[in-house]
Amino acid sequence: MxxxxxxxxxxxxxxxxxxxxxxxxxxxxxxxxxxxxxxxxxxxxxxxxxxxxxxxxxxxxxxxxxxxxxxxxxxxxxxxxxxxxxxxxxxxxxxxxxxxxxxxxxxxxxxxxxxxxxxxxxxxxxxxxEAELDYPMSLKDHGVDFALDHRHLWIRMQSQWAILRVRAAVMSATREWLNNNGFFEMSTPILTPAAAEGTTTLFETEYFDEGKAYLAQTGQLYNEANIFSFGKVYCFGPTFRAEKSKTRRHLTEFWMLEPEIAFCDLDQLMEIEENMIAHIAQTVLKECAAELKFLGRDASKLERVFAPFPRMSYDDAAKYLIDLYEKETDPERKALLKFEWGMDFGAPHETELTKLYDQPLFVYGYPSAVKAFYMEPWPDRPEVCKSVDLLAPEGYGEICGGSERISNHDALLARIHKEGLPEEAFKWYLELRKYGSVPHSGFGMGVERVVAWLCGIEHIREAIPFPRTIKRVYP
RNA sequence: UCCUCGAUAGCUCAAUUGGCAGAGCGAGCGGCUGUUAACCGCUAGGUUCCAGGUUCGAGACCUGGUCGAGGAGCCA
CATH class of the missing domain: 2.40.50.140 (Nucleic acid-binding proteins)
Structure with missing residues (x-):
């Protein structure tokens, strides 16, 4: 024929x-x-x-x-x-x-x-x-600004297609693991009345006659209410931070997964995190082999991502970093690596810690002073809290941050007062501690950071279809 | 908010000490039966980010501004 x-x-x-x-x-x-x-x-x-x-x-x-x-x-x-x-x-x-x-x-x-x-x-x-002849995205290299101005066309290119397919696989594998492990997806509000952790980093909007409303920077507090009805829950949606962060790891609008679990302590939380992350990595390896190959990702690095992940206390991490700082002779690097107990890690510190392992690394037991008010203090060490960050290998940094939450009403109220937060705004949140309060824990996972790590790409702006940065809301 | 760097053709970039504005890609035309970001020939394409200054002469030097990037802080 x-x-x-x-x-x-x-x-x-x-x-x-x-x-x-x-x-x-x-x-x-x-x-x-x-x-x-x-x-x-x-x-x-x-x-x-x-x-x-x-x-x-x-x-x-x-x-x-x-x-x-x-x-x-x-x-x-x-x-x-x-x-x-x-x-x-x-x-x-x-x-x-x-x-x-x-x-x-x-x-x-x-x-x-x-x-x-x-x-x-x-x-x-x-x-x-028949397309017009002046298609702007030729298949050669483009600068960042030009590419982002044409993001609506850039997503057609093979590299972006591959990355965003991995993103879809990450999101699907995440939901798959949670749904298969007894979690219920709860949608938490995006328009919220107050900050969970201060008001300096929130996007603000007028809300009829009710004054100001703010775009959510976390659904966690609402999920702490949800667990008392559903046991294990998660929310999965966009999160907004008005921080003026200008780095390859930051967006002003990004997608965050936040599981929250009743009757769960810090050790059990880490087990959930590592099993879920391992499932995500292995699913992407299996379902996106062609995409990873196109992106030039070394798959052997991801094949090692199996539970359990190594665990390191903040105290040990601090000891290691202080030692590293003292031995460093190059003045420029020494300034970047400056560290003492009580500080939160900067990106260079995270990179140094993750160099120690070829698996994601848990660091737990941070100083309470650098963490949020709702984190449960360590028994007999009130200056430290039951918090845990998961650091991705190869310098990709923090992909998950979580903690056991304060379950005692009076202890939580004391922390709210100490932070100078308005007690009235947290009335409902405090009330959760009055009626059947239990130890509970949860964490947040930044989707774009996970995608960037799995794809091996430089900047997370390519890990979301239409990135929002401090300098860009178009297209 | 702070530090560093950048802006030249549609895109990516070059232009020596201050001395004629260039290349590759893309587009158009022509050629080629295995291209892998094809190749070869020809053609078109410029307010060198903006304003002012120095100079016989500024893409380059000076002052101010705009926009962007990387990083710090903060965070996932």
Whole structure:
């Protein structure tokens, strides 16, 4: 069968497109497939629907790299196989044109793509829309500012496609593990009346006649209410921080997972964290092998991510860091590594600690002074609290932060007073400690940081479809 | 808020001591039956971020500003 026709539909109404599409189906009878499954169709005629990612024409031969959302596949047109006007049109297809292309799938090691190794010999091509010629995102390098200004187009590029597919897998694996382990997803409010930890880092908005409302920077306090009804819960949504942080690890809007568990102490919390993180890493390794390979990620580094993770007390970490600081001779590095007991870790400190292991590292028992007011004090050491941070290897830093919460009413009230927080705002939160209070714990996981770590990318702004930074709310 | 760096063609960048504004990619035209960010030839494409200053002469030097990046602090 040799059918060679080009339909140019861009100026026609949708009904006309539908009509001609169904005509095509009848006339060609090729199954619509996803590129991700192309290897199953070797030797068969199929139809792909997608966009021209790249085109290379070579005289009587034309290669189209077509993407369809599920992957990237090479489609090859030979001049001798097609009507002259069809071949000519194919040769001139601009990047990003939308097409429906049919032909024979064949195995060929030379064929690029994701997954690659298979290509489609074009028999018929339908142009849904011929893209305009001034597509800004050429396949060469781009600067950060230009790329972010064109984020709506940048996400079409292979690297961004791969990263955001990993992100989706991370989110799905996270929910999968929690749902399979007795957790219930609870949506906590995004518009909130007050800060959990002070008001300097909140986005503020007018709320009718009620004064100010603030975009949530955590759902934790609400989840502490939820556990007394559901036992084990999590919230998973956007979180907002108005901090003027300008680093590769910060966004003003990021996605945070926050599990909260009743009858759970710090040790049990760490077990939950390491099992969940290991599940996420192993799922991504399995389901996103092609994406990680494209990104050049060393998969062996992730294969080691199995529970249990190493644990280190803050005291031991501090000892190690102070020793490191004292031995450092380079004045510039010495200034960065400056450390004494009681300080919170900076990024350079985290990096040094994670160099010690090729697994994520738990550091527990931080000084209460550098942590939030609701964290349970260590027994007999009130200057330290039952908190734990999980630091990702290879310098990716803190991916989870959690703690056992104060369950005693009077102890919590005392902390609220000590921090100078308005008692009235925490009335309901304190009330949870009056009716069946139990030891409980929870943590927050920054999705973009986990994605950046798993993908091995430099900056978390690429780990979310439309990043919001201190200098950017467009597009 | 602080420190450091940057802004030149649609994009990525170069331009020696202050002396004619350049290349690659992208776009257009032509050539090529296996390209992997193809290659070869030709064509088009510039308010060198803005304002002022020094100079015979400024992309470069000086002053002020705008925008951006990296980092610190803070945090996930």
């Amino acid at each position: 040799k059918i060679s026709e080009v339909f140019i539909l861009s100026d026609k109404p949708l009904s006309a497109i539908m009509e001609q599409s169904s005509y095509l189906k009848d006339s060609f009878m090729a199954e619509h497939i996803s590129i991700s499954n192309i290897s199953k169709y070797a030797g068969q005629n199929v139809t792909l629907r997608g966009w021209v990612y790249n085109r290379t024409d070579k005289g009587k031969l034309c290669f189209l790299l077509v993407r369809d959302g599920s992957g990237f596949a090479q489609c090859v047109a030979f001049k001798g196989d097609l009507e002259p006007e069809v071949f000519d049109k194919t040769m001139r297809l601009p990047q990003e044109s939308a097409i429906i292309v049919s032909g024979l799938v064949r195995e060929d090691q030379r064929a690029p793509g994701i997954p690659g190794g298979y290509e489609l010999g074009i028999k018929q091509i339908e142009i849904v829309q």
